[in-house]
Amino acid sequence: MAFVITSPCITEKAADCVEVCPVDCIELGKNQYFIDPSLCIDCGACEAVCPVEAIHHEDELKDKDQIFLEQAKKYFGV
Ligand code: SF4
Ligand code: SF4
Known part of the structure; x- marks a missing residue:
């Protein structure tokens, strides 16, 4: 299990x-x-x-945010 960064990070990135x-x-x-x-x-x-609540636990991801877990796996090759 892991935490996942979702779309609000795209514009914030602090x-x-x-x-x-x-x-x-x-x-x-x-x-x-x-x-x-x-x-x-x-x-x-x-x-x-x-600061923008972009990070959520994998277990609490909304359906629309599952793509971000897939993108993270792809990015790290896991
Ligand atoms: S800070 Fe976030 S990404 Fe790093 S280990 Fe803890 S939950 Fe995972
Ligand atoms: S703190 Fe939030 S918005 Fe900033 S880089 Fe991390 S996930 Fe993205």
């Missing part, structure tokens, strides 16, 4: 999440930041600091 992630698993992709689902330890630190 990277507060990158600074707090204890396992350094958040990277900037082409249009937004992505969380590596194979490394995320589910700590929730990133979710708490994101």
Whole structure:
């Protein structure tokens, strides 16, 4: 299980999440930041600091946001 970054990140991208992630698993992709689902330890630190509430737990993703989990997997090749 992992946290997932969704569409509000596309315009914000302040990277507060990158600074707090204890396992350094958040990277900037082409249009937004992505969380590596194979490394995320589910700590929730990133979710708490994101100013635009772009980060959600995989279990709480809306159907329309499932694409962002797929994009993260593709980005990291997992
Ligand atoms: S804190 Fe939120 S908006 Fe900023 S880079 Fe991270 S996910 Fe994107
Ligand atoms: S939940 Fe924790 S480990 Fe996973 S991406 Fe966010 S800060 Fe990093």
